[in-house]
Amino acid sequence: MKFAYRFSNLLGAVYRRGNLSFSKDGNSVISPVGNRISVFDLKNNKSETLPVSTAKNITCVGLSPDGNLAILVDEDGAALLISLITRAVLHHFHFHKPVASIRFSPDGRKFVVTKENVALMYHAPGRNREFNAFVLDKSYYGPYDETTCIDWTDDSKCFVVGSKDMSTWVFGAERWSNLIYYSLGGHKDIMVGCFFEKDSLDLYTVSQDGTLCVWESDTELDGLVLRKTRLPAERGEEEERGEGEEEEPRGEVIRGKGERPKEKEGTKNVRYKQRSKHFFNKEGDFNNLTAAAFHKPTHILVTGFASGIFHLHELPEFNLIHSLSISDQRIATVSMNSSGDWIGFGCSGLGQLLVWEWQSESYVFKQQGHFNNMAALAYSPDGQYIATGGDDGKVKVWNMTSGLCFVTFTEHTSSVTNVTFTSRGFVIVSASLDGTVRAFDLHRYRNFRTFTSPRPAQFSSLAVDPSGDLVSAGAQDSFEVFIWSMQTGRLLEVLGGHEGPVSCLCFSPVQSILASASWDKTVRLWDMMDSWQTKETLRLTSDGLAVSYRPDGQELAVATLDGEISFWSPQSANQTGSVSGRHDLKMGRKETEKITSKQSAKGKSFTSLCYSADGESILAGGQSKFVCIYNIREQILMKKFEISCNLSLDAMEEFLDRRKMTEFGSLALVDEGVGDGDGVELSLPGVRKGDMSSRHFKPEIRVSSLRFSPTGRSWAATSTEGLLTYSLDGALVFDPYDLDLDVTPASVRRQLRQAKWAAAIVLAFRLNETALTQEVLEAVPHHQIAVVCGSLPDVYVEKLLGFIASALERCGHLQFYLSWSQSLLTQHGQKLKTRSGAVLPTIQSLQKSIQKHFEDLSKLCDWNMYTIRYAVALSKQKGVKRTAGDALCDKDESEDSEVMSEASLEETDMLIKNCVALLDSICIKAFSD
Known part of the structure; x- marks a missing residue:
C-alpha cells in the first residue's frame, strides 16, 4: 500500500473572514477559509x-492585476507571496502588526498596505x-x-x-507638486469604503452609519505636476521622524497634517469640495453599513448591511437599482467581478x-458549510459523494469531483452524531x-x-x-441498541446488555453480525x-470508543479510552494484536488548561x-491534530x-508562551475585550458547547470522524477546520516500479517509434511517470488495442486499469479509454476474478x-434523441401542402437521420454499459469471496 497521501481539498467551509477577490477573467472567486x-x-x-497555509487565520488577500500573484496576510501581519499558477510560496514577509487591507495598483508595479495609522x-x-x-x-x-480601506x-x-477616525486621506503615489496629501472629513462614523471615479480624482466615501459623500476635484488626472528635485535641507526636514514611531527599514516618509500643504509659486494645489451627501438609513431604522464595493465602468455601488440586506445604487445620482435580503447575518465583505455582472458576498457568521x-x-x-463542528462523514459506495453531519443538525452531501455541496437535509432538530x-x-x-434516525432518498x-x-x-x-x-x-442514555426494518420502518428488536453508553x-x-462498543469496557x-x-462478548482494558x-x-x-487499538478475531474471540497510540497523538496544551500537555x-x-x-x-x-496510519501485521x-x-486554533502548541503566563495562570483565563459585536458578552453558566458567549473563544483542534475512500486512493477526515481530503497524486510523487538503468524516457519513445506498443507500455509503467504513460497509451492505434491487451503481462494489467481509471476523470478521449477498459476486462476478466480482493480498489475506482x-452522457443522449424526434414531428405538422413524393422523401430522410444519430449515440452508450457490466461482475465476485 502507498502512503504518499497529500492534501487535496477542503470541503465543508467556503468562507470564514477576510475579503473576497475575483480573478482577472471574473469567472473565479478567491475566498479565505481559515x-x-x-x-x-x-x-x-x-x-x-x-x-x-499561513500560521494563523487570513484577514486580507491582495490579488495582482494580471491574476498571477496573491499576497496573503494573517492576523499577526505575517504575509505570504504565492503564485496562483504554480500554487507555490514565493516569499515570506512580516509586517509585525495586523493589516487591515492590501491593494495592488492597476499597473501592477506597486501595492499599498494599511497598518495601524500608516x-x-x-x-x-x-x-x-x-x-x-x-x-x-x-x-x-x-x-x-487605524486605517481601514484603500483605492x-x-x-x-x-x-x-x-x-477609523472618520477621515479620508488622498495621497500621491509619485512626487506631485500639487498633490502631496489631502484630508477629507464629512463623516460621523468609521470609514467602510472610499472609491475613485473612473479616470478622475473625484471621490465617493462611505461610512458605517450609512452616509455617502460625493467629492469633486478641481483637477484632472493629467493635471498633476511632478515635483522638481528637492533641496538637501528640505529632504532632511521631510524624512525627520517623530519620537516613539516605528522604525521602517527604508523608503521616503510623507506626513499629512491637519492643515493643507502650502502652495508653491506657479502651482495650484488640488482641492476638493463636497458635491452632495446621501443617507442609506432614511426610514429611521438604524442599520450599520458593514461592506461596500464600487464598479467604476458602470458607476454601481454595492453596500452590505449588518442585517443581511444589500443595496445597489447608481452614482453619482444615488438611484436605487436593486435591494435584497440574502441572509439574516452580517455581510462581512462585498466584491464585484471585472464585468460588473456578478457580486460576491461573504457572511462570516454562518460561513456563507x-x-x-x-x-x-x-x-x-x-x-x-456547517455552522458548528462536523461530527460524522461517510463515503458513498462508488466514492463519488461524501455525506457529513454536524452539530447544527444538518446533513450535507458533497460531490467529490466538484467539491461542492448539492443537497442539504434540515429535518433533524439537534446535533447529528452519525451518518x-x-x-x-x-x-x-x-x-x-433529537431521538430520531432518518433515511433520505438521493433521487428525490x-x-x-x-x-x-x-x-x-x-x-x-x-x-x-x-x-x-x-x-x-445505539443510545447514549438508555444503553440499548435498537433495530428497525428499512422496508417497513417498524422497530424489530431492542438489544439490551450494555451497562454504559453505546x-x-x-x-x-x-x-x-453486529458489533457494538460501549463505555462498559466491552x-x-x-x-x-x-x-x-x-454471540460473543469481548472484554476490553478500558472504555470502548x-x-x-x-x-x-x-x-x-x-479503539479504547487508554489510547490503545486492539485487534480481535470475530470467530475465536481472541485478541490478535494491539497498537499503543497515545504517544503518537501528541496533544498540545490549551490556553485555559492548568496542567501541562x-x-x-x-x-x-x-x-x-x-x-x-x-x-x-x-x-x-x-x-x-494528527491522523495516523498503522500497519496491522x-x-x-x-x-x-x-x-x-x-495557530488560531487551540491546543496546537505543546508549550504556552511564557510572556502570557503569570503566577495565577495563563492570561487567556481572563475573559475581556471587545470583538466584532456591539460590546462585551459575559460567559453564561450552564453552556457546554460553542463559544460559551465568550469573546476570546478559540476552537480546539480535533478529528471527529475519518474514512477511507472505497477506491483506496484517498481518505477524508472531519475536523475543526472542515472536511479535509487527502489523495494519492501520481503527478507529484515519483514512484517507479522495477526500475533499471536502461529504463529512460528516451528508451520508451524509441520503442514507440519501432511500433513495439506492449514493450513501450511496460517500460512506461516501470518508469511510472503520468505524462509519459499517457503519451504512450494515446500513441497506440485503435485497431491494435485488443492485440496489445492480450500481450501484456498480468502484473501490468492492474496498473493499466488503475491508470485508465484516473485518466477517464481528466481526459476527453472517452471512447478510446473505454476501448482499453473493455479489451482488458474481456481478456483478463477471469484472472482478475481469482484475485478479486486485491484488485477491488482498482475496479471500484474504474467503476466510479x-x-x-x-450518468452525464445518458442525460445528454436522451435529450438529443427527444429533440430529434420533436423536430421530425414538428416538420410533419407544418401547414405547407406537399406532394406525396416529397412527403415520402422527407419521411425517409428524417428517419435515416434519426436512425444514424441514435446509432452513433447508442454505440458509445453500449460501450459504457459493457464496461459497467464487466466491472459489476468482478465486484460481485469480490464481495462473494
Whole structure:
C-alpha cells in the first residue's frame, strides 16, 4: 500500500473572514477559509483549495492585476507571496502588526498596505528573482486611528485611504507638486469604503452609519505636476521622524497634517469640495453599513448591511437599482467581478459565500458549510459523494469531483452524531440526539423514513447492514441498541446488555453480525439471524470508543479510552494484536488548561477508526491534530499526517508562551475585550458547547470522524477546520516500479517509434511517470488495442486499469479509454476474478469514473434523441401542402437521420454499459469471496 497521501481539498467551509477577490477573467472567486484560500470556478462549477497555509487565520488577500500573484496576510501581519499558477510560496514577509487591507495598483508595479495609522507603499514583486521581494518605497502618515480601506486611481498616480477616525486621506503615489496629501472629513462614523471615479480624482466615501459623500476635484488626472528635485535641507526636514514611531527599514516618509500643504509659486494645489451627501438609513431604522464595493465602468455601488440586506445604487445620482435580503447575518465583505455582472458576498457568521447576478436577479453560486463542528462523514459506495453531519443538525452531501455541496437535509432538530450510506448508495441514514434516525432518498431529495424508539433516547451511533434492510442505532442514555426494518420502518428488536453508553456500531461485511462498543469496557457481537442473541462478548482494558470491521470480515479493530487499538478475531474471540497510540497523538496544551500537555495527553485517545481497502492498514484519528496510519501485521506506525498548522486554533502548541503566563495562570483565563459585536458578552453558566458567549473563544483542534475512500486512493477526515481530503497524486510523487538503468524516457519513445506498443507500455509503467504513460497509451492505434491487451503481462494489467481509471476523470478521449477498459476486462476478466480482493480498489475506482461519464452522457443522449424526434414531428405538422413524393422523401430522410444519430449515440452508450457490466461482475465476485 502507498502512503504518499497529500492534501487535496477542503470541503465543508467556503468562507470564514477576510475579503473576497475575483480573478482577472471574473469567472473565479478567491475566498479565505481559515489559514487557507479556496478558488471557486463559477463557470465549471468546481472548487480547489490551494496547498499553502499561513500560521494563523487570513484577514486580507491582495490579488495582482494580471491574476498571477496573491499576497496573503494573517492576523499577526505575517504575509505570504504565492503564485496562483504554480500554487507555490514565493516569499515570506512580516509586517509585525495586523493589516487591515492590501491593494495592488492597476499597473501592477506597486501595492499599498494599511497598518495601524500608516499606509505603506511597496514595489510589487517583479519577474526577476530577488532576495527581498517586498521593497518599501514610501510611508504615508496622516490618520490618527487605524486605517481601514484603500483605492487607487486608474492610472496608478494617486490612492485614497479611509480611517477609523472618520477621515479620508488622498495621497500621491509619485512626487506631485500639487498633490502631496489631502484630508477629507464629512463623516460621523468609521470609514467602510472610499472609491475613485473612473479616470478622475473625484471621490465617493462611505461610512458605517450609512452616509455617502460625493467629492469633486478641481483637477484632472493629467493635471498633476511632478515635483522638481528637492533641496538637501528640505529632504532632511521631510524624512525627520517623530519620537516613539516605528522604525521602517527604508523608503521616503510623507506626513499629512491637519492643515493643507502650502502652495508653491506657479502651482495650484488640488482641492476638493463636497458635491452632495446621501443617507442609506432614511426610514429611521438604524442599520450599520458593514461592506461596500464600487464598479467604476458602470458607476454601481454595492453596500452590505449588518442585517443581511444589500443595496445597489447608481452614482453619482444615488438611484436605487436593486435591494435584497440574502441572509439574516452580517455581510462581512462585498466584491464585484471585472464585468460588473456578478457580486460576491461573504457572511462570516454562518460561513456563507454567495455570488449574485444582479441583472437576472439569480444566484450564480450559493454555498454554506456547517455552522458548528462536523461530527460524522461517510463515503458513498462508488466514492463519488461524501455525506457529513454536524452539530447544527444538518446533513450535507458533497460531490467529490466538484467539491461542492448539492443537497442539504434540515429535518433533524439537534446535533447529528452519525451518518452512513446503504450498500446501493442511493439512501443516506443519519442518527441524531433529537431521538430520531432518518433515511433520505438521493433521487428525490426527501426524508422517506423516520425511525424512533418507544421511549425518548439520544442516538450516538449508527450502522446499516450490507443488504440495507436492517438499521441499528445505539443510545447514549438508555444503553440499548435498537433495530428497525428499512422496508417497513417498524422497530424489530431492542438489544439490551450494555451497562454504559453505546459509542459505536458496525456490521460485518460478510455476515449478519453486529458489533457494538460501549463505555462498559466491552464489545458485544450480536447475531442477527439467531434470535438477536449475543454471540460473543469481548472484554476490553478500558472504555470502548470506536469499532471497525476489516473489509473481508475476518478481523475487528477496537479503539479504547487508554489510547490503545486492539485487534480481535470475530470467530475465536481472541485478541490478535494491539497498537499503543497515545504517544503518537501528541496533544498540545490549551490556553485555559492548568496542567501541562504531557499530563493532558494521558486522557486523549482515538475516537475514529477505518480499515484501508486492502485491509493491511488502519487509519486512526481523535483528540489531536494528527491522523495516523498503522500497519496491522507489523503493528507499527507507517505515517502520521498533521491536518492543520493553524495557530488560531487551540491546543496546537505543546508549550504556552511564557510572556502570557503569570503566577495565577495563563492570561487567556481572563475573559475581556471587545470583538466584532456591539460590546462585551459575559460567559453564561450552564453552556457546554460553542463559544460559551465568550469573546476570546478559540476552537480546539480535533478529528471527529475519518474514512477511507472505497477506491483506496484517498481518505477524508472531519475536523475543526472542515472536511479535509487527502489523495494519492501520481503527478507529484515519483514512484517507479522495477526500475533499471536502461529504463529512460528516451528508451520508451524509441520503442514507440519501432511500433513495439506492449514493450513501450511496460517500460512506461516501470518508469511510472503520468505524462509519459499517457503519451504512450494515446500513441497506440485503435485497431491494435485488443492485440496489445492480450500481450501484456498480468502484473501490468492492474496498473493499466488503475491508470485508465484516473485518466477517464481528466481526459476527453472517452471512447478510446473505454476501448482499453473493455479489451482488458474481456481478456483478463477471469484472472482478475481469482484475485478479486486485491484488485477491488482498482475496479471500484474504474467503476466510479465510468459511472460518472455514463450518468452525464445518458442525460445528454436522451435529450438529443427527444429533440430529434420533436423536430421530425414538428416538420410533419407544418401547414405547407406537399406532394406525396416529397412527403415520402422527407419521411425517409428524417428517419435515416434519426436512425444514424441514435446509432452513433447508442454505440458509445453500449460501450459504457459493457464496461459497467464487466466491472459489476468482478465486484460481485469480490464481495462473494
